[in-house]
Amino acid sequence: MFTKIMLIDQLKESGIKQNDTLLVHSSMRAIGDVEGRADTVIDALMEYLTDGLLILPTHTWAQMGEDYLLFDPKKERACVGILPNIFMKRKNVVRSLHPTHSVAAYGNKANEYIDGDENWDTPCAKGGCWGKLYDMDAKILFIGVGMERNTFIHSVEEWVNVPNRLSDKRVPFQVKKDQNCIIERPAYRHYHPNGSTSDYYVKLQQPFLETGVIKRVKFGEASCFVGKAKEMANMTLQFLENDLDVFGHLDPIPSSWYK
Template sequence: MYTKDMLSNQLTDMGFKPSDTVLVHSSMKSIGEVEAGAEGVLDVLIDYFSEGLLIFPTHTWEQMGEKKLIFDPLHEPACVGILPNLFLKREGVSRSLHPTHSVAAIGENSVKYLKDDTHGTPCHRHGCFGKLYDYQAKLLFIGVGMDKNTFLHSVEEWMDIPDRLTDRPVRFKVKLPNGAQQHAATYRHLKGGISDKYVKMTDPFLYTGCMKTGQFGDAHCYVGDAVKMADLTLGFLENDIHVLDDFEPIPVSWYKKTENH
């Protein structure tokens, strides 16, 4: 069984600082047996990043749609795992108002970070995923890979990559804490496994130092630098706007320098 101290030490080993801004994608099952279970994992993360900003995706794209048009951020469960749902219940945690791609955060800058997240696309440049670049955030993938990297959806949106969003928005309403409702129309991601292709970015990210590996409990982890990841991906998309449309590997010549002997 992993104690909280053991997990905290693993965060240090991965190079994290308590003042970091960190977005966590997670698989609780991958971590193994932990002191106090999933709540213990949250205890560790919240305590460790007490001087920074801790963020979890709390997406609801799975259930929100034409048949469910009112998003209640205080009560709507996330569709992305146990840790985000438990995180939502923690004292001091706030949630953004995006009807399909909300995030939750705790930290001194959480109010500013979560503000203005109701624009018309899932991961727009000035919303919570675009702000990861501005906040020079780190991305921690606990037991999951690049197919869960929502930040890459955002990078593709900045480049206006074709065939990513629906032709028309869905007109949602968001329930506010005072009971009023706010209009929040947003386009949706097209179905068809867009993010599955993001796994091809794993090797380039690792080779160029945009990302490194680590361990959290039993879980294999990736730790990414949002700025470096975005800049490299933007460069690839400038080379070929369709490069993330399929599973073909990224051309090695785009990121590996050949040595002349």
């Protein structure tokens, strides 16, 4: 059984620094038995990033839609697992106001980071919380999940206007900013003619690993990856230059593009 101290030691061994900006995608089940369970995992992450910025996605794309338009960040559950749902309720954690792709943040300049996320009408805009990861030189930790959960790549595709990635029309979402203020926030949703775009991001794992963009680490029992968002984006942009629809099919990325 893993303790909080053991988990913190693994974070140290992974090369993550206490003052890093760190986004975490996670599977609690993959971590295994932890003393204190999910709360201890969140404790370890928050305590370790004492001088940094800790970010977890608190997406609501699974439930928000034409039949469910009002996003209340204080009450709406995240559709991406137990850890984000616990994290966003912790003291001094703040949540952005994007109706489908919000994040929760804790630590250094957290309020500044999430500010204005509701002003963008695409899921992962360059000027929103997902695009900011590039400019902030953030690291991304994948705990027990792979590149199919790499939401940041959605943002990279948005930067270069990859076709067939967004819905034709905006959904007339509303966002509850506070008890007395509800704003209109029409926004596009993700779209892919062949299903979920994220399913095709698994093709990034091999080139990312072979070039050192990501490396394998451990957290609890989970097999994990960690790497810099900027390096992920730069390599992905190179792939998109070669084939703008590289994530529209299952063909592997040619090794000649990155070796």
